[in-house]
Amino acid sequence: RRRWWRAVEVVGEFEEGCATPLGRLRQVVDALVVEMHAGLASDGGSKLKMLLTFIDTLPDGSEEGIYYALDLGGTNFRVLRVQLGGKGSMILSHKVESQPLPEELKSGTSEILFDYIASTLKNFVEREEDDSQQKTDERRALGFTFSFPVRQTSVSSGFLIKWTKGFSIEDAVGKDIARGLEEAMTTKGLNMRVAALVNDTVGTLALGHYYDQDTVAAVIIGTGTNACYIERTDAIIKCQGLLTNSGGMVVNMEWGNFWSSHLPRTSYDIALDEESPNRNDQGFEKMISGMYLGEVVRRVLQRMAQESDLFGDATQNLSVPFSLSTPIMAAMHEDDSPDLERVRQIMEQNFQMPHVPLKTRRLIIRVCDIVTRRAARLAAAGIVGILKKIGRDGSGRSRSKSQRTSVAIEGGLYTGYSNFRDYLNEAVVEILGEEVARNVILRVSEDGSGIGAALLAAAHSLDR
Ligand code: ADP
Numbered sequence: 001r002r003r004w005w006r007a008v009e010v011v012g013e014f015e016e017g018c019a020t021p022l023g024r025l026r027q028v029v030d031a032l033v034v035e036m037h038a039g040l041a042s043d044g045g046s047k048l049k050m051l052l053t054f055i056d057t058l059p060d061g062s063e064e065g066i067y068y069a070l071d072l073g074g075t076n077f078r079v080l081r082v083q084l085g086g087k088g089s090m091i092l093s094h095k096v097e098s099q100p101l102p103e104e105l106k107s108g109t110s111e112i113l114f115d116y117i118a119s120t121l122k123n124f125v126e127r128e129e130d131d132s133q134q135k136t137d138e139r140r141a142l143g144f145t146f147s148f149p150v151r152q153t154s155v156s157s158g159f160l161i162k163w164t165k166g167f168s169i170e171d172a173v174g175k176d177i178a179r180g181l182e183e184a185m186t187t188k189g190l191n192m193r194v195a196a197l198v199n200d201t202v203g204t205l206a207l208g209h210y211y212d213q214d215t216v217a218a219v220i221i222g223t224g225t226n227a228c229y230i231e232r233t234d235a236i237i238k239c240q241g242l243l244t245n246s247g248g249m250v251v252n253m254e255w256g257n258f259w260s261s262h263l264p265r266t267s268y269d270i271a272l273d274e275e276s277p278n279r280n281d282q283g284f285e286k287m288i289s290g291m292y293l294g295e296v297v298r299r300v301l302q303r304m305a306q307e308s309d310l311f312g313d314a315t316q317n318l319s320v321p322f323s324l325s326t327p328i329m330a331a332m333h334e335d336d337s338p339d340l341e342r343v344r345q346i347m348e349q350n351f352q353m354p355h356v357p358l359k360t361r362r363l364i365i366r367v368c369d370i371v372t373r374r375a376a377r378l379a380a381a382g383i384v385g386i387l388k389k390i391g392r393d394g395s396g397r398s399r400s401k402s403q404r405t406s407v408a409i410e411g412g413l414y415t416g417y418s419n420f421r422d423y424l425n426e427a428v429v430e431i432l433g434e435e436v437a438r439n440v441i442l443r444v445s446e447d448g449s450g451i452g453a454a455l456l457a458a459a460h461s462l463d464r
Contacts, residue, residue, distance in 0.1 A: 007308035017266035020377040031260035032385030041237045049254040054155045056244035058209040063458035071450040073147025077101040079124045082454040110172035114184035141195035141461035143453030196456035201228040203452030208408025208445045215406040222411030225289040228252045256285030268299040288375045290413045294329040317351040330417045333368035376423035394436030408445035
């Protein structure tokens with residue numbers, strides 16, 4: 001019996017370490033604002049890169065014509081075609097084809113990668129234009145969503161800073177990604193040019209803004225996490241004399257790398273980080289995103305197993321890193337059957353533990369809840385941090401109390417995991433207060449990362 005209590009204690013200590021009371025969330029909000037200022041002041045001034053995108057106008061619904069887009073950097077590689085009807089009619093049709101990128105292309109040469117992308121796009125375009133009989137000799141504008149850190153030099157060009165997410169094509173680092181793709185397209189005889197080179201968050205913001213012009217920021221919470229927002233150009237100190245027509249520019253925060261001593265970090269988070277291939281990097285992401293939540297839960301269960309006789313002989317089955325994925329963890333958390341039958345099945349199927357008793361299943365759910373609640377509340381603090389930075393959080397004397405503000409959100413964790421979504425939404429209201437929160441709308445921007453790039457290609461197609 002003592003040993004059962006030890007397992008309960010492990011969970012209790014973990015819960016304490018993960019606590020995110022309102023005061024703590026406010027500290028995280030303020031820390032994010034400070035880091036945003038620092039990242040805007042100078043390159044390398046903060047763990048937040050605050051990358052310029054050179055996007056100063058976002059689509060507003062008036063765009064017309066046929067545009068293509070490519071989306072590289074998520075789980076799948078996608079090609080898209082969007083037909084825009086202009087004011088009043090919006091998106092007339094859109095078609096998306098998605099496929100996993102062949103593994104070997106992730107570590108070959110940039111020429112092989114761009115050749116593959118250009119061929120896939122060419123085949124797609126030929127099929128589509130045959131069907132719709134809208135063949136044209138006009139040079140089409142392409143939006144390219146490329147979700148890796150890029151140092152942009154204009155809307156349509158940028159140099160790769162480094163690869164992430166398992167890609168390692170060395171010769172591409174430091175090269176202009178858009179030019180590389182254009183060369184491959186020319187070789188294949190594809191009459192297209194890259195009109196917009198963007199990050200996935202920027203695509204999400206573009207689609208959000210297309211439907212709702214009060215959209216000021218976008219957040220992605222899927223395998224990884226990131227955010228972007230519209231900043232005033234005069235606040236971008238590191239780029240003096242930056243002039244745009246709108247007086248604003250979209251800034252890609254790369255917020256997965258945010259760090260602050262106010263973040264509630266436990267020994268499990270530290271161990272996870274130390275055993276990761278990117279130590280001391282992506283600290284915020286490691287507490288929030290789909291790649292890691294299940295893994296944090298697994299580490300706590302493993303400790304419970306070690307310190308009690310909860311899981312008997314099967315304890316070592318919990319020792320394999322990343323053997324508990326976030327969707328499986330979510331399925332346990334969302335088990336609403338009275339006897340938690342789904343949790344029992346999952347423990348049996350995933351960890352060969354057929355006889356986990358009901359009270360232990362309840363404890364497992366508590367661990368899932370702690371991890372998810374912390375993640376969602378920290379993400380909420382991040383969103384409020386952005387709103388505070390741009391004066392839309394209702395604080396101060398600004399008229400922002402009654403100003404309508406939208407944030408576009410995308411990513412499987414938010415769209416597919418209702419407990420996570422509920423906790424996040426609740427925490428935003430808690431931090432802002434009900435009166436201000438009434439004017440803040442969080443809105444899912446489905447397929448935004450790809451469609452948004454096509455919209456940006458449309459909005460910037462006359463730029464060159
Ligand atoms: P990506 O970020 O890879 O481009 P998504 O935005 O669809 O793609 O996010 C997928 C990630 O979201 C998965 O890795 C998983 O961690 C998480 N996820 C997806 N569906 C769910 C779900 N139902 N419950 C919990 N997490 C989910």
